[in-house]
Amino acid sequence: MIDIAREQSPSETWLADLLRRTADAGFQALGLYLEHRYAYPSAPWAAAPGCVTPDMIARLRPIARSAGVRMIPFLNTLGHMEGFIRTRGGEWLAEGRALYSAQICPSRQDCVRFARGLVSDALDA
Numbered sequence: 001m002i003d004i005a006r007e008q009s010p011s012e013t014w015l016a017d018l019l020r021r022t023a024d025a026g027f028q029a030l031g032l033y034l035e036h037r038y039a040y041p042s043a044p045w046a047a048a049p050g051c052v053t054p055d056m057i058a059r060l061r062p063i064a065r066s067a068g069v070r071m072i073p074f075l076n077t078l079g080h081m082e083g084f085i086r087t088r089g090g091e092w093l094a095e096g097r098a099l100y101s102a103q104i105c106p107s108r109q110d111c112v113r114f115a116r117g118l119v120s121d122a123l124d125a
Helices: 012-024 054-067 109-124
Strands: 029-033 070-074
Touching: 012 029, 012 054, 054 070
Parallel strands: 029 070
Antiparallel strands: none
16 A cells, blocks of 8 residues: 555556566555545535546556556545645534544534545545
């Protein structure tokens, strides 16, 4: 698994090379730990410069397929959500005060819909 959630900006070329190296090492899957570093279509306000995009994933898919590597998205839907919460437009997600909160509130239907949107976006990619 590669952690790209910590404000990292992997290039498409770097990810393509990583897919090939993953196959060369004998692995058949590569986990992408995303948090808010993916440009989720359902949360366009959270897409920061340098994040992985759906178009990038679409271009990487054939490379992964030819290498025999499956890309698996790992995303958060409850905790570790500070990247969304502390982005302008995401404050409403916070379970507590937005400045200190890292969790969205699972008892609020708008937060549940938001989380479902993230999952749907990841599956669509």
